[in-house]
Amino acid sequence: MMITYPAVFRKTAEGSWHCDFVDLDGCYGDGDTLDACIDDAIDSERAWIMARLSEEEDLPKVTQPDEVRLRPGEEVRSIGAIIKLMEGWEE
DSSP states (O other): OEEEEEEEEEEOTTSOEEEEESSSTTOEEEESSHHHHHHHHHHHHHHHHHHHHHTTOOOOOOOOGGGOOOOTTEEEEEEEEEOOOSTTOOO
């Protein structure tokens, strides 16, 4: 199953990239490049969701990207993670 949440990306003062997920408290990604940050964000999102599901908690409602308030230099991207719900299940 593909689960998608919006994340806000920004370039840091040091030139690397950082993102925070709008709906996933404490979930973020970092990378030297935007592509590396996106890859890290996907891994972080997957781990965050799996932890939440293992605790049998509901996932938060998804904020639509066009509802996200951005500051100058920020951009929002929808980040999807493939989640296996059962051992041995393939999408």
